Amino acid sequence: MKTTLNAKNALVCKGEFFNVRCYAHILNLIVQDGIKLIDASIQKVLDSIKFVKSSQARKLKFQECCERLTLNTNRGLHGDVTTRWNSTFQMLSDALYYWPAFDTLEFSEQSYTLSPTEDDWEKIEKILKLLEPFYEVTKVLSSSKYPTSNLYFHTMVLIYLTLNDGSFLDEFMIDMIHAMRAKFNKYWEKYSLVLSVAVILDPRYKLSVLRWAFNEIHHGKTNLMNEEIDRVKSALERLYGEYKSMPKDQGFSSTARVGDVSARYAQDYLSFCIQDNDVVTNGKSKLEQYLEEPPKTWVAEYNVLAYWKSNQSILEVKSEPIP
Structure with a gap:
C-alpha cells in the first residue's frame, strides 16, 4: 500500500509517518512478553484464587477470614484474563490486599496448601510497582473520549524510564525486564519521532x-x-x-x-x-x-x-x- 501511494505522490514525506501502531496494543504485548517470564510466585497466587473460587464453602471460609481481619470483602478477587494484561495487574493487586486472609486461610483450611510465602508476596509487590505505570497509561488511553496523540509521548517516556530504572533489577525480574525492554525499544525507535512532533x-x-x-x-x-x-x-x-x-x-x-x-x-x-x-x-x-x-x-x-x-x-x- 505504501509503495502504491508513494507512486501517486499521496504520502507526506514519502510515507515516513504513514504507519503508527496502536500504542495500547503495543503496551499489552510488552507486558505479556514480560509476564511469561515471571517466576512461580504469580502461579501460586493464581492457584490460590482458583482454590478459593472452586466452591461456595471455600468462598465463605475465605470471607470469614477477611471479616476476622476487618478486610473489605466488597473488593473481591478477580481472575486473570490472558488476552488483557491489565486484568493480571488487577488480580495481583487484589490478591496482595488479601495477603493476611490467605495466610489465615492456610491455618484454618487443611486442604489449602498453596499459600504464597512471605518472599512470594514481596516479589508480587515489586512486580506491581513495575507494572503500575503501564496500568495507569492503559487507563488514560483506553478511557478517554478525546484525541490522545499529544499524550502519547509523555506516557512513552514514562514507560521508557520505568524499564530503565535500575531499582527494578532484582534477580527474579531481570529476564522479565529485558524482554519488556526489547519489545518497547522496537516501538520507541520507530515511533518516538512522530509522537515527538505531535507533542510539540x-x-x-x-x-x-x-x-x-x-x-x-x-x-x-x-x-x-x-x-x-x-x-x-x-x-x-x-x-x-x-x-x-x-x-x-x-x-x-x-x-x-x-x-x-x-x-x-x-x-x-x-x-x-x-x-x-x-x-x-x-x-x-x-x-x-x-x-x-x-x-x-x-x-x-x-x-x-x-x-x-x-x-x-x-x-x-x-x-x-x-x-
Missing part, C-alpha cells in the same frame, strides 16, 4: 517537554539531548516544507494528502502556518514564531483541536469539519 504541537508543551524527556533519558548529557531535539525539529520542518510546497488549489483536507503525523491538529496547524504564502515576521516563519513563543499556561483539561481551529479561523483557512 500541543501549545502547553512545545519543545520544553522534549528538553525534559531527553534530558532524563540521556542522564543530563546536554549534547545527546540537543541531538535528539534537533532530529525532531528537522522532522517537523520536513513536514512543514511538504505542506508549504502544496499547490494552493490542492488545499489541506485529509483527502488531499494521506499520512498525517497521527494528530489531526497537526494538519490544522501546518495549514495555519502556511496560508498567505507563509507570512514572515522579522525574518521568521509562523512555525519559527510558534516554537519561540513561551508555552501556554498548563491546564489538565485542554482541547488542542479547538485551539488550532481557533487559530486557523483567524486567517479563514478552509478545512473539513473536525468530527
Whole structure:
C-alpha cells in the first residue's frame, strides 16, 4: 500500500509517518512478553484464587477470614484474563490486599496448601510497582473520549524510564525486564519521532517537554539531548516544507494528502502556518514564531483541536469539519 501511494505522490514525506501502531496494543504485548517470564510466585497466587473460587464453602471460609481481619470483602478477587494484561495487574493487586486472609486461610483450611510465602508476596509487590505505570497509561488511553496523540509521548517516556530504572533489577525480574525492554525499544525507535512532533504541537508543551524527556533519558548529557531535539525539529520542518510546497488549489483536507503525523491538529496547524504564502515576521516563519513563543499556561483539561481551529479561523483557512 505504501509503495502504491508513494507512486501517486499521496504520502507526506514519502510515507515516513504513514504507519503508527496502536500504542495500547503495543503496551499489552510488552507486558505479556514480560509476564511469561515471571517466576512461580504469580502461579501460586493464581492457584490460590482458583482454590478459593472452586466452591461456595471455600468462598465463605475465605470471607470469614477477611471479616476476622476487618478486610473489605466488597473488593473481591478477580481472575486473570490472558488476552488483557491489565486484568493480571488487577488480580495481583487484589490478591496482595488479601495477603493476611490467605495466610489465615492456610491455618484454618487443611486442604489449602498453596499459600504464597512471605518472599512470594514481596516479589508480587515489586512486580506491581513495575507494572503500575503501564496500568495507569492503559487507563488514560483506553478511557478517554478525546484525541490522545499529544499524550502519547509523555506516557512513552514514562514507560521508557520505568524499564530503565535500575531499582527494578532484582534477580527474579531481570529476564522479565529485558524482554519488556526489547519489545518497547522496537516501538520507541520507530515511533518516538512522530509522537515527538505531535507533542510539540500541543501549545502547553512545545519543545520544553522534549528538553525534559531527553534530558532524563540521556542522564543530563546536554549534547545527546540537543541531538535528539534537533532530529525532531528537522522532522517537523520536513513536514512543514511538504505542506508549504502544496499547490494552493490542492488545499489541506485529509483527502488531499494521506499520512498525517497521527494528530489531526497537526494538519490544522501546518495549514495555519502556511496560508498567505507563509507570512514572515522579522525574518521568521509562523512555525519559527510558534516554537519561540513561551508555552501556554498548563491546564489538565485542554482541547488542542479547538485551539488550532481557533487559530486557523483567524486567517479563514478552509478545512473539513473536525468530527
